[in-house]
Amino acid sequence: MAQATTTIRHIMSYQPHHGDWFASNQALFNQIASFYFAVIQAHIMVLDHPKKEALTILETLTHTTQRNPNPAMPLSDIAQDIPAYFRRAAIHAALGSAHSFHTHLQKWKQRKEKAIVKGKTFHERPPVPPRTWNKSVTLYQGMWKERSNKSIMIKVWTGVCWSWIKVRITGRELPSDVESGSPSLVRKGHQWWLHTPVEKQFQNPGKIATQVTTNPQTKICAIDLNINENLAVCTVQTVEGTILATKFIKGGKEISGFRKRQLGHIARNRSRTGIMAESQQDNTDLWKKIRQVDEQCAHRISARIVQFAQQHQATILVFEHLGNLKPAKGKYSRRGNSKRAYWMKGRIFTYTKYKAYTMGMLTSRVSPKNTSRECACCHHLIVRYHAGQPAEGYTSGAPLAFCPCCGMKGNADRNASLVIGQRLRERYDPQEKPQALRRVLKNTGVAVSQDAGCEEGPSILIAGHGDTNEHGTAQDALFRMDEHSSDIPHQLRFLF
Incomplete structure (x- = not known):
């Protein structure tokens, strides 16, 4: 079995003075967490123990009881009558920060030793302990009760005493097939939210290599992300190469135009106001x-x-591994628009990854090199052009594709999506790896066939298409790339 964790967020409705209570509660929590971090620094061997044992050791060092009347570093010097669950939540927060700090410190020492061994000068500064604390308060079982879909009662420090208060919560309901964790009080600006982690159990899908190499029924969804009208083009393929479905997710021009207008307003406002602080x-x-x-x-x-x-x-699900994308040159609104479009592509991948995992699907990435220039049929270089223009040369971002070698015609983004899916299969089946891309003549921009000079012929024959509509064959050297499937959605609608 596998598990996936996500967070469900609820906005809280409360009386105005309750916001000050939440702030006092968080300040006390961070004060106690900072205290326990100092205790861990003084007794560093605590980090070598499991969490439960470390919690017991830290409570023995700080908490006053009948059996332990004189702890080494009493918590009572900081605050009195701290609830046990509130204290333990702060201890776990301090343990997490301490583990993170010492892990980074150990890696820094290793890098320094390697530099000294190689005789290089090491200028990197060492990591430092947290100077300020701004942890959100985790509410363990004893700090909340009577939770429903619309309200919850929580115990908070008002600055004077501990008090139970009831607040209303607004948001989607907790799913019935998940296990809920301890909620947290999170501050966003002047508003307080309730964040609840939920854990879902599902059947382990297995590693990608195992699925691709051992199960012929495995289906791959390849996604080509763009910044033009087709924000995402998805194709479902089998591990044997059969194309089952295609989906075009549109709305790129609309979101780009909206963003460019807002950036234009910002640029004009800045020109009027001058230099800002x-x-x-x-x-x-x-x-x-x-x-x-x-x-x-x-x-x-x-x-x-x-x-x-x-x-x-x-x-x-397979994507391109898009890394250092540079925005287009031009005015501020054009340059800023391109930069934020690239950022949005990264967000789409991140959000798709965790959403797919909760559904039992794994995500992978492949090299983006020439995915938009390679023909999905014969793997030669293609021509990209606009409608009404001659099919020659390569125009970046053009919607249509044509392969002068095999005659393939269709949508360029769909062709790129097919190539992305093929690259994942090639990773685990080297025998199906296509031949190298042909070079392009500078004067024409058209791919030229240069078959390998061996008796066996090229690794992929151009004429290797079936004569009948059998499994894995293509008719007339076309992948029907100029036809859209019936399930293509309507254009995205944005509520501006």
């Missing part, structure tokens, strides 16, 4: 609107990708 955020509302729309778009697209893959029973 270094620590001051300008055009707060406009920046917030851009972030919210990008976030909504990323969540919506990732959800539709996962739904499409689940609909066709795909168990593997």
